[in-house]
Amino acid sequence: MAQPLSALPLLILLISGAGAAAPPPEVPSRGSDLDPRQLTALQSMGFPTSRDPCSVPSARDNATACDNSAPFRHLVSLRLANCSPDLDLPTTALRALSTLRSLSFLRCPVSAPKHLPVSLASSLRSFSCDTSLRRLTGVWLSRLQNLTDLSVVGVPISTSGPAVVLSQMRRLRSVTIARTNLSGGVPRHWHALDLVYLNFSSNRLKGRIPSSISALGSLQNLDLSSNALSGTLPDSIGDLADLKNATFAHNSLSGPIPDSISQLSSLTHLDLSSNQFNGSIPKFVAEMKQLKFLNLEKNNFQGVFPFNATFLRKLDVFKVGGNANLCYNRTQLPSKLKLKLGIAPCDKYGQPVSPPPDRSTRADSDYADDGSDEGSGDNGGGGGGNHHGPSKLVLGVAIALSCLVFLVIFLICLSKICR
Numbered sequence: 129m130a131q132p133l134s135a136l137p138l139l140i141l142l143i144s145g146a147g148a149a150a151p152p153p154e155v156p157s158r159g160s161d162l163d164p165r166q167l168t169a170l171q172s173m174g175f176p177t178s179r180d181p182c183s184v185p186s187a188r189d190n191a192t193a194c195d196n197s198a199p200f201r202h203l204v205s206l207r208l209a210n211c212s213p214d215l216d217l218p219t220t221a222l223r224a225l226s227t228l229r230s231l232s233f234l235r236c237p238v239s240a241p242k243h244l245p246v247s248l249a250s251s252l253r254s255f256s257c258d259t260s261l262r263r264l265t266g267v268w269l270s271r272l273q274n275l276t277d278l279s280v281v282g283v284p285i286s287t288s289g290p291a292v293v294l295s296q297m298r299r300l301r302s303v304t305i306a307r308t309n310l311s312g313g314v315p316r317h318w319h320a321l322d323l324v325y326l327n328f329s330s331n332r333l334k335g336r337i338p339s340s341i342s343a344l345g346s347l348q349n350l351d352l353s354s355n356a357l358s359g360t361l362p363d364s365i366g367d368l369a370d371l372k373n374a375t376f377a378h379n380s381l382s383g384p385i386p387d388s389i390s391q392l393s394s395l396t397h398l399d400l401s402s403n404q405f406n407g408s409i410p411k412f413v414a415e416m417k418q419l420k421f422l423n424l425e426k427n428n429f430q431g432v433f434p435f436n437a438t439f440l441r442k443l444d445v446f447k448v449g450g451n452a453n454l455c456y457n458r459t460q461l462p463s464k465l466k467l468k469l470g471i472a473p474c475d476k477y478g479q480p481v482s483p484p485p486d487r488s489t490r491a492d493s494d495y496a497d498d499g500s501d502e503g504s505g506d507n508g509g510g511g512g513g514n515h516h517g518p519s520k521l522v523l524g525v526a527i528a529l530s531c532l533v534f535l536v537i538f539l540i541c542l543s544k545i546c547r
């Protein structure tokens with residue numbers, strides 16, 4: 129999201145795998161464009177600067193970007209990738225880099241500097257730390273007050289909750305704090321009201337999703353998956369009018385799908401899997417025009433499955449297995465789709481007639497499975513009125529197939545005899 133930077137020349141900075149392998153500081157042959165204080169700072173961090181960081185052709189990793197100021201250019205973006213663990217990040221060097229607007233660490237297992245100099249902390253707009261800096265605190269991160277983009281992935285953060293990290297950041301547009309062992313709850317008070325992307329996946333967040341989440345009126349992506357959240361989805365979720373991608377998978381959320389979801393006309397991706405949602409699956413979901421991905425599996429949904437084949441074929445991904453009290457109306461879906469659903473057919477009272485088909489064995493014998501559904505339906509005494517159509521169809525197809533096989537064998541034999 130570092131759009132202001134994209135126009136600037138991106139240049140590589142080749143970081144040596146071992147800080148020790150840095151060549152002796154040398155005066156670059158063509159005379160450096162880079163501010164000498166910043167050049168020294170980079171050198172003190174063990175980076176080879178034999179080629180001017182402001183004039184090396186761009187590459188994807190280990191990148192730097194410089195502004196065009198005179199007489200010296202300044203670093204505006206620095207990305208440190210795959211550093212050696214004994215790389216040093218001296219405070220004086222970091223202070224000299226206070227022109228940086230973007231700083232990112234990728235697989236740099238060095239210790240986090242105790243105090244990021246205030247001048248650097250407040251100049252940063254984008255900070256990213258992926259499997260780097262060993263361990264961070266909420267307070268350390270909270271000093272990065274002017275960030276628009278924050279991403280911390282795979283680094284433990286000790287704090288009482290994400291509110292500590294975010295409380296001072298009013299300009300945030302994108303936040304990822306994922307796989308950080310983050311504890312506490314989803315914040316109740318939001319300061320960054322322009323947030324477009326919020327990702328707290330794979331942490332230890334617990335408690336309810338506060339209804340005040342609706343304050344994030346520009347939110348497009350919400351990923352709260354793989355936490356320990358409980359309670360219901362707040363009705364106010366329907367106020368997030370721009371929401372496109374919502375993932376609540378792998379929590380302990382319960383209750384019904386709120387009706388207000390029907391207002392989310394941009395929603396393309398909804399994942400409620402592996403929770404304890406219950407109640408019936410609302411029919412209005414089929415009216416959600418943009419929906420392409422819908423995962424409802426492993427919940428406690430009940431009643432008759434409301435979707436028809438037209439809707440299901442429109443989706444790229446649909447999952448609903450692992451809902452023991454949910455069933456489908458035999459007369460309303462083609463056999464092929466029924467088998468894919470992983471739920472049982474309904475009896476005439478709208479109750480499942482048998483345990484849902486085991487998805488792992490189904491691939492072996494599609495037809496046999498359909499047959500056994502019918503059988504258990506009869507045993508249960510419920511499916512009486514419904515079971516003729518599908519079973520006849522299956523039998524018909526089976527007979528037709530065997531006839532075809534016989535015919536082919538017969539023709540082969542015949543051709544051999546005739547020769």
Ligand SMILES: *[C@@H]1O[C@H](CO)[C@@H](O)[C@H](O)[C@H]1NC(C)=O
Nearest residue numbers: 143144145187188189190210
């Ligand atoms: C970045 O630096 C690491 C360590 O020196 C190196 O292995 C890697 O190839 C570099 N990446 C690029 C794109 O130069």
Ligand SMILES: *[C@@H]1O[C@H](CO)[C@@H](O)[C@H](O)[C@H]1NC(C)=O
Nearest residue numbers: 249250251252273274275296
């Ligand atoms: C960064 O944030 C601080 C404190 O919120 C503010 O005083 C300062 O003006 C901001 N700096 C820039 C360069 O925007």
Ligand SMILES: *[C@@H]1O[C@H](CO)[C@@H](O)[C@H](O)[C@H]1NC(C)=O
Nearest residue numbers: 263284285308309310311332
């Ligand atoms: C994760 O947090 C818990 C307490 O909240 C702590 O006991 C545990 O050591 C932490 N794990 C890591 C890897 O930091």
Ligand SMILES: *[C@@H]1O[C@H](CO)[C@@H](O)[C@H](O)[C@H]1NC(C)=O
Nearest residue numbers: 281304306327329349351373
């Ligand atoms: C959230 O972050 C995790 C970890 O980086 C990533 O795997 C996941 O795709 C992200 N979610 C969204 C919605 O982008």
Ligand SMILES: *[C@@H]1O[C@H](CO)[C@@H](O)[C@H](O)[C@H]1NC(C)=O
Nearest residue numbers: 349351353373374375397399
């Ligand atoms: C939606 O979120 C999932 C992860 O939760 C991610 O894999 C997917 O790429 C996201 N889609 C979009 C369009 O952002």
Ligand SMILES: *[C@@H]1O[C@H](CO)[C@@H](O)[C@H](O)[C@H]1NC(C)=O
Nearest residue numbers: 382383384404405406407408
């Ligand atoms: C759903 O579960 C909640 C408890 O988690 C319960 O109070 C409620 O009655 C259930 N609703 C239905 C329709 O089963």
Ligand SMILES: *[C@@H]1O[C@H](CO)[C@@H](O)[C@H](O)[C@H]1NC(C)=O
Nearest residue numbers: 411414415435436437438439
């Ligand atoms: C399928 O369901 C959708 C939404 O409920 C409805 O608009 C459509 O007419 C149905 N199609 C058929 C063939 O029943």
Ligand SMILES: *[C@@H]1O[C@H](CO)[C@@H](O)[C@H](O)[C@H]1NC(C)=O
Nearest residue numbers: 432457459474475476477478
């Ligand atoms: C299944 O669909 C048929 C025809 O659409 C309807 O008459 C019947 O009541 C439905 N059964 C259940 C259990 O909803």
